[in-house]
Amino acid sequence: MIRQGHIFIASPLRFGVRVELERTLASMTSSPGQAEPENWLVPFGRLKRIHVARFVVLDDPSLRDRIALAESLPVTEPVRLAFIADYDGGDAEFLEALAVVAGPGLRKIFGFCIDFEPRTDLIAWMRAHRCRTAANYINWRGRGTRQIAEEAALHRALRAARLAHRTEDPETLWPILAQAGQAVPLTPLQKMPLLHRLGDIAHFLLLPVLALVLLPLIVLGLLPFVLLLRRREKTDPVLAPVPDRERNRMLSAQEDHDITNQYSAIGSLKPGRFRRWLAVVILWVIGWGARHIYRKGRLARVNTIHFASWTFLDDRRRVYFASNYDGSREAYNDDFINKVAFGLNLSFSNGLGYPRTDWLIRGGARREEDFKRYLFHHQIPTQVWFKAFPGLSNYDMARNARIRAGFEARPRGRALRRWIAEI
Structure with missing residues (x-):
């Protein structure tokens, strides 16, 4: 069984470089957002271990919501450039192969970031700017x-x-x-090598062991948790603005060039430690389930997702979500709403402005119009996206x-x- 990895590298942009950066990233594409496999900067097609990869500018269109809905949160956050990839093999060998194949191109791209200089050690810089992913889903683990x-x-x-x-x-x-x-x-x-199998078993046992050890505390804290959750659910503000047509045309221009599409979204968590740590725990459990339960073709009843990930940013004030899925955006959203609305609520209901939930799993995504508007409100363009097997x-x-x-x-x-x- 092939070992598979995921990497998320991000750094704030220098002031005033946004237009030039987007022009540079666009030069890597054959159509809006679609990477040319042999592009002049990062020829993804030569890296035979990559499944999917993307460059995306993490510019959050929903930050203004904080002014009206969450005054305790800062109204600005840095705009970052992110590189995200799912690949076969270990992290160290992937970064080394990436630097060999695309070193000069990566230097040009990362040169738009505030702390990347001409003499910067590329591999060391990428390692230093790696963000730990809170949860990562692979459609079929071990299929290289x-x-x-x-x-x-x-x-x-x-x-x-x-x-x-x-x-x-x-x-x-x-x-x-x-x-x-x-x-x-x-x-x-x-x-799978014996050492990896033992590591998988140890990780699988971690959740039930923790649940058993913490059971007395869980029982004692259940009532206060439920009361606090219901109070928040009844009072948390909802924001589902009508989609902007021009922005929808821009996002749609990047979609349906292949049977598979990309999706990028970013947004703030609701303020306060309760929502923040609830999101941390839920995403950890989702990551555990993706590693041990949903590992052979389906995420619950949904079988269209190739890879997906959730990553915290800015001291866990925000979350970035990336997905690679088959079919259209509308069909993708409907698939989740109709089959696993409870999962959407668990994953995203701690987001600022999310449609109102009941008991954490009811409502929310079932309020279809509000939910779809909420998703669109947080979706951002992916400037460069690569898939190794178009048409499959x-x-x-x-x-x-x-x-x-x-x-x-x-x-x-x-x-x-x-x-x-x-x-």
């Missing part, structure tokens, strides 16, 4: 870029052979397909994995018929 590429090639070869030999007899078709498949090199799937959805990757497993198992009878139907 090499596996995806090889299984897609296998599917193409088998499909071409099947279309070229239109026979209804599976037993006659199998030798033809087997010959076509043998021409595609398949790297043996790796098993999560469904395609899962199907290709099943085809590979069937091919290697050499099915017979009904199993052979079912396998051929997948091709």
